[in-house]
Amino acid sequence: MMVAKSTVKExxxxxxxxxxxxxxxLSEVDFDxxxxxxxxxxxxxxxxxDGKEWKNAQILPFQNLxxxxxNAAWHYGQAIFEGIKAxxxxxxxxxxxxxxxxxxxxxxxxxxxxxxxxxxxxFIGGLDLLIDLDRNWIPTGDGCSLYLRPFMIAADEFIxxxxxxxxxxxxxxxxxxxxxxxxxxxLVQDKYxxxxxxxxxxxxxxxxxxxxxxxxxxxRKQGYDQILWVDGYEHKYLQECGTMNVFAIIGNTAVxxxxxxxxxxxxxxxxxVMDVLSDMGLTVEERPVSIDEIVTAYxxxxxxxxxxxxxxxxxxYVEQLDYKDEHLRLDTAKYEVGAEVIRRLDAIRTGRAAxxxxxxxxxxx
Ligand SMILES: *Cc1c(COP(=O)(O)O)cnc(C)c1O
Numbered sequence: 001m002m003v004a005k006s007t008v009k010e011x012x013x014x015x016x017x018x019x020x021x022x023x024x025x026l027s028e029v030d031f032d033x034x035x036x037x038x039x040x041x042x043x044x045x046x047x048x049x050d051g052k053e054w055k056n057a058q059i060l061p062f063q064n065l066x067x068x069x070x071n072a073a074w075h076y077g078q079a080i081f082e083g084i085k086a087x088x089x090x091x092x093x094x095x096x097x098x099x100x101x102x103x104x105x106x107x108x109x110x111x112x113x114x115x116x117x118x119x120x121x122x123f124i125g126g127l128d129l130l131i132d133l134d135r136n137w138i139p140t141g142d143g144c145s146l147y148l149r150p151f152m153i154a155a156d157e158f159i160x161x162x163x164x165x166x167x168x169x170x171x172x173x174x175x176x177x178x179x180x181x182x183x184x185x186x187l188v189q190d191k192y193x194x195x196x197x198x199x200x201x202x203x204x205x206x207x208x209x210x211x212x213x214x215x216x217x218x219x220r221k222q223g224y225d226q227i228l229w230v231d232g233y234e235h236k237y238l239q240e241c242g243t244m245n246v247f248a249i250i251g252n253t254a255v256x257x258x259x260x261x262x263x264x265x266x267x268x269x270x271x272x273v274m275d276v277l278s279d280m281g282l283t284v285e286e287r288p289v290s291i292d293e294i295v296t297a298y299x300x301x302x303x304x305x306x307x308x309x310x311x312x313x314x315x316x317y318v319e320q321l322d323y324k325d326e327h328l329r330l331d332t333a334k335y336e337v338g339a340e341v342i343r344r345l346d347a348i349r350t351g352r353a354a355x356x357x358x359x360x361x362x363x364x365x
Contacts, residue, residue: 003120012125016045020133021061031139034177036312041137041146041173045126048155049116049167057122059130062172068157072164078154079206080109083311084268085145086131086138086173086363089351094135094363096148097311097349099127101268106150109203114163115152122169123150124361130171132364143178143346147312176312183319183332184225184242184308188291190235191215192227195263201239202262209243216242226308228321230291231263238289239263244308244316245270248289249282249337250297251304258286269309269345275357276344282337291323298328306330307338315342 021042029039040062047057073079082102087095103123110117127148131138138146150171154164192215195201200208212227219227226242238246238257245267247256254277259266274284297303306318306328317332332338347353351360 005124008120008125009128011121012129015057015121016047016126016129017058018129018133019058019060023061026136029137029175031141031144031175034139034144034175036147036176037174039175041134041175043130043134044173045130045169045171047122047126047169049169051165054116054119054122054169057126059126059133065168065170067155070157070159071154072156072158073153075159076154076161077205077207077210078113078115078164078167079151080106080113080115080204081149081151081206082106082204084127084148084150085176085311085349086148087145087350087360088135088138088140089360091351092140093351093365094131094138095349095351095360096127096131096363097361098268098272098359099124099361101271102150105204105266105268106152109205110152112200112203113205115154116167118152118169126171128361128363130173134173135363137173137175139175139177141178145176145349147174147176149173179313183317185223185320186226186228186241186306186318186322187219187222187224188228188230188321188323189215189219190230193232194227194229194239196232197261197263199263202259202265204265208265212243224320224322228291228323231261236290236292238291238294240265241308241316241318244310244313247273247277247305247307247309248294248297248303249305250293251302252281253283253285254337255285255287255289255293257289267310269311269314272345272359273309273315273341276341277337279344280337280340294321295323295326295328298326303328303330305332305335305337307335314345 155166156164229239231237308316321328
């Protein structure tokens with residue numbers, strides 16, 4: 001926590017104007033059949049950066065934004081975002097999972113993209129007020145949550161290439177259903193690269209996703225779900241799988257690529273999973289992980305599990321991993337480590353297990 005929660009909330013209450021909806025859409029939502037990213041909660045938050053400071057912060061009914069065709073974000077891609085989840089504890093109190101980590105990362109992304117820093121009252125305080133207001137939109141079914149999407153875009157109406165002077169920050173929220181852990185099939189190939197040292201791989205920037213679409217489409221045509229991205233020099237060191245961080249369980253050790261090259265998004269789930277794995281008694285190693293090491297472990301029979309981690313999917317089991325002539329097949333029905341990680345994470349996030357590391361941010365308190 002950077003500034004006392006009460007101070008941040010006080011500032012948010014002073015600076016954010018709240019206009020409540022008069023026509024809630026809550027009753028239109030079928031909470032037993034939620035489709036990810038289709039329905040949005042009653043309210044959203046918006047604010048404008050005028051070149052000097054953040055202004056016009058308000059929470060208002062969810063609605064379209066009006067943007068000029070010359071909007072700089074559309075042309076040159078100054079656009080960043082975050083993904084966070086909110087849950088309810090058994091008493092029905094809303095909680096946000098580790099929002100300070102997302103807040104820090106958001107400003108790291110902003111810096112890399114030449115965008116202004118967002119203050120804590122706007123990001124954390126704004127989330128608090130917004131989720132407090134839309135608390136009934138947090139689904140409580142098994143594995144369900146309210147997905148929170150803060151984002152920032154350039155706002156200048158100017159098609160010259162330079163950093164925008166003005167920006168828009170917004171938060172929208174979408175109730176999301178249980179994530180069925182359908183095991184995924186991964187392809188390692190050496191043609192396309194997601195991130196290079198010195199690039200923007202460590203930022204949650206919209207363009208990273210745009211650049212991954214075509215290679216992923218090609219992999220899908222071949223029957224894969226995602227690409228297991230490797231480094232661009234040797235096409236050998238693991239980076240991420242799709243839009244998730246990657247872990248391999250080899251014997252009693254969990255390995256995950258280290259972040260020193262700046263080519264990997266520092267996942268909040270990744271950090272949480274590393275802690276949970278240590279709690280479970282595994283040795284956790286953050287270091288360069290080569291595809292050769294994975295293949296060798298597989299052949300020796302010591303590769304137990306491979307999984308991806310991220311806020312959207314939590315933990316996604318890998319059942320197939322193809323690399324050149326190597327075809328790795330893993331029996332995900334036997335994944336004990338991944339399953340226990342999910343159980344423990346879920347229990348903490350929904351307030352059913354002790355939150356010893358203070359990951360849960362309690363809303364409206
Ligand atoms: C968001 C994201 C992740 C996962 O980060 P979490 O904080 O765990 O959600 C991993 N890789 C990429 C490229 C991402 O954009």
